[in-house]
Amino acid sequence: EVQLVESGGGLIQPGGSLRLSCTASGFTVSANYMNWVRQAPGKGLEWVSIFYSGGATYYADSVRGRFTISRDSSKNTLYLHMNSLRAEDTAVYYCARESVAGPDGEYYYMDVWGKGTTVTVSS
Amino acid sequence: DIQMTQSPSSLSASVGDRVTITCRASQSINNYLNWYQQKPGKAPNLLIYAASSLQSGVPSRFSGSGSGTDFTLTISSLQPEDFATYYCQHCYGTPPGTFGQGTKVEVK
Numbered sequence: 001e002v003q004l005v006e007s008g009g010g011l012i013q014p015g016g017s018l019r020l021s022c023t024a025s026g027f028t029v030s031a032n033y034m035n036w037v038r039q040a041p042g043k044g045l046e047w048v049s050i051f052y053s054g055g056a057t058y059y060a061d062s063v064r065g066r067f068t069i070s071r072d073s074s075k076n077t078l079y080l081h082m083n084s085l086r087a088e089d090t091a092v093y094y095c096a097r098e099s100v101a102g103p104d105g106e107y108y109y110m111d112v113w114g115k116g117t118t119v120t121v122s123s
Numbered sequence: 124d125i126q127m128t129q130s131p132s133s134l135s136a137s138v139g140d141r142v143t144i145t146c147r148a149s150q151s152i153n154n155y156l157n158w159y160q161q162k163p164g165k166a167p168n169l170l171i172y173a174a175s176s177l178q179s180g181v182p183s184r185f186s187g188s189g190s191g192t193d194f195t196l197t198i199s200s201l202q203p204e205d206f207a208t209y210y211c212q213h214c215y216g217t218p219p220g221t222f223g224q225g226t227k228v229e230v231k
Contacts, residue, residue, distance in 0.1 A: 035219060037167075045159075045167065045210055045222040058218035094166055098219065107173045108214040109157045113166035 002026035002112055004095050009117030016085050016121070022078040022095030022114055030073040033098035035110060036080045038091035038119075046091075050098065051078060063089075085121045092116040125149050125213055129223035135231040142198040144226045146211035151191045155215040158187055158196045161225075162207045170209075171196065198228075206230055 008020040022034070036048040049059045049069040057069050068081040078095055096110035126149040136142050146156065154174035159167040169178045171187035174194055184199040198205055208227045213220035 044225045045161075045212075047219045047221065050218050096166075101172060101176070107155065107176075108219065109169055109172035109178075110159075110167070110212075110219075111169050111178065113168070115166055 002097075004097065004112055004114035006093065006095055006114040006117040009093065009119045011120045011122065012085055013123050014086060014121055017081070017083045018085065018119060020080040020082070020093055020095075020117055020119070022080075024076050024078070024097075027097070027112075028073075029071050029076050029078050033100075033108070034069075034071065034078045035096045035098055036069065036078075037094045037096055037110070038089075039094070039116075040088070040091045043091075048093070049080065082119070085119075087121050090119060090121045092118050125152060125215060125220060127211055127213055127221055127223040129209075129211055129226050131226060132224065133227040133229060135229050136201050137231045138201055138203055140201045140231075142201050142205075142228060144196045144209055144211075144228075146189075146194040146196070146223050148192045148194075148213055148215075152213045152215040152220075154190045155213055155220075156187070156189065156194050157212045157214060158185075159210045159212065159222075160205075160207045161210065167210065172214075201228070 003025045006022045035050045051069045066084045070079045094116045097112040099111045101107040128147045156174045158171040161167040175187045208225045211223040
């Protein structure tokens with residue numbers, strides 16, 4: 001069964017650090033495009049970061065310089081290293097696989113999502 | 124950056140109603156548009172990609188249309204399990220695109 005399971009969330013003080021994990025089963029993390037998407041309480045979805053299968057990474061402006069995405073092929077796991085955390089980083093963090101479709105592979109969509117892990121930044 | 128604007132932000136409907144949700148992009152995105160459904164406390168679920176392609180396993184009462192800047196998600200006959208929040212997202216270019224602010228479909 002294709003599945004993603006996030007872990008590592010919790011309560012952290014402003015300025016602190018946290019590492020989120022996302023372990024995949026049924027497919028290979030390193031062969032796919034993998035995203036982190038977050039949702040603040042009562043708010044909409046916000047894309048955070050992506051790790052492309054070829055190794056390129058991108059970040060939303062709101063987290064660039066503070067968050068780092070990485071992966072461990074031996075563990076089939078995606079990570080999000082979060083530093084200098086702020087109250088506005090409080091959210092449920094989802095990891096999601098991005099798949100490709102179309103004759104030229106031009107369509108991208110997130111077709112497998114984890115259940116999410118909650119990060120609360122508060123003193 | 125391309126902005127995605129959904130309308131309405133919420134709507135009330137009854138089982139059996141035809142429901143239409145609109146998503147507008149701040150510039151042309153051809154048909155690089157996805158739709159997701161999210162129920163409270165759950166992860167989003169992909170419904171439509173490439174503006175009108177139905178994801179495997181999604182009921183045929185869901186359909187998408189549009190190209191350029193204006194897109195529509197239609198539920199032909201609303202079912203009890205369809206009360207949820209719906210998000211559009213563009214996939215024009217790299218990296219993944221922004222989501223719309225969401226449209227909550229509530230019981231009338």
